[in-house]
Amino acid sequence: MIKTVRGFFQKHIAAMHDETTALNERYVITKGIKSVLSTLFRVLVIVGICYTILAPVFGIVANSFFSNKDAYNPMVYLIPQEPTLERYQMAISILNYVPTMLNSLLYSLLLMLLQILVCSMVGYGFARFKFPLKSLLFACVVITIVIPTHTIMLPLYMTFRLFDPFGLCTAIFGHPLSFMGTTTPMYILTLFGCGLRSGLYIYIFNQFFRGLPKEIEEAAFVDGAGTWYTYFHIMLRNATPAVITVAVFSMVWQYNDTFYAKLFLIPQSQSIGIRISSLVANIANQYQIMDKTIQNLYLDAGIVLMMLPVVLIYMFLQKYFIEGVERSGIVG
Numbered sequence: 001m002i003k004t005v006r007g008f009f010q011k012h013i014a015a016m017h018d019e020t021t022a023l024n025e026r027y028v029i030t031k032g033i034k035s036v037l038s039t040l041f042r043v044l045v046i047v048g049i050c051y052t053i054l055a056p057v058f059g060i061v062a063n064s065f066f067s068n069k070d071a072y073n074p075m076v077y078l079i080p081q082e083p084t085l086e087r088y089q090m091a092i093s094i095l096n097y098v099p100t101m102l103n104s105l106l107y108s109l110l111l112m113l114l115q116i117l118v119c120s121m122v123g124y125g126f127a128r129f130k131f132p133l134k135s136l137l138f139a140c141v142v143i144t145i146v147i148p149t150h151t152i153m154l155p156l157y158m159t160f161r162l163f164d165p166f167g168l169c170t171a172i173f174g175h176p177l178s179f180m181g182t183t184t185p186m187y188i189l190t191l192f193g194c195g196l197r198s199g200l201y202i203y204i205f206n207q208f209f210r211g212l213p214k215e216i217e218e219a220a221f222v223d224g225a226g227t228w229y230t231y232f233h234i235m236l237r238n239a240t241p242a243v244i245t246v247a248v249f250s251m252v253w254q255y256n257d258t259f260y261a262k263l264f265l266i267p268q269s270q271s272i273g274i275r276i277s278s279l280v281a282n283i284a285n286q287y288q289i290m291d292k293t294i295q296n297l298y299l300d301a302g303i304v305l306m307m308l309p310v311v312l313i314y315m316f317l318q319k320y321f322i323e324g325v326e327r328s329g330i331v332g
Helices: 002-063 086-095 097-128 134-146 149-161 165-173 184-191 198-211 215-222 227-238 240-256 259-263 272-277 279-287 292-328
Strands: none
Touching (some): 086 097, 086 279, 097 198, 097 272, 134 198, 149 259, 198 240, 215 227, 227 240, 240 292, 259 272, 272 279, 272 292
């Protein structure tokens, strides 16, 4: 009797063990299938997004090496059969590439440094100090982010065409000053926190400084540090990710800007973007190339030359740029 009962329980336990093993195997298989499908879905999404973004870039780079025959050969796609550097040679010549590129980079670099200094100070002030109308002024900063620049182009043009704040220029020089055809308007706007995308940079610095613990400043004040010393030597150094984020944004946007460059009639020697916008017209006038397809090949070469500095800047600062975007609170 005992043996019969023992055998029954042993068989029952063995059956339960087999059932548990089968369930575990099914769970592992199901989990593996879900993991594979999830990974496959993410890969497809990433590949699709990358293709959407990078396919035009690959097309521009490939077209810049096309010969005339490749341009009209329907069998040629991305890889030219008779590659040529003629497009780059002519684009470099027409753009006066090296001097224009150096001037454009220097101009963008100076504006970038000025924006970092001014916007970080304003962002720090909003994050740490209490003063009258603080909420209203910060709302004005947000408005500068969302308002289209085209809506204020006429007031900007009129302001710098006859620059005479409070009549001071007339009192000193006897007449208003005209800054058209110079880069002075951009430096003035940037100095007063109204430059290209300055509102966004102020918001980035404000969010970042709000995330830093106040104990850092309190410890500095206890040690006898003043407000300016604390800001420049402690807070700004801790805001390196935000500084790099703003530096990359500012450098790229100033470098690619054509709106303010055309509005203030900035010389072509100071803006590679203005040179690029007139490249096709110069090719048609100087070299009598009227074929739109061939003109676009030269334009593609000019665009590649223009993109090179931006790509190199991003490659060197990619790690710090991504970290700064994550920590500055501008995502989500």
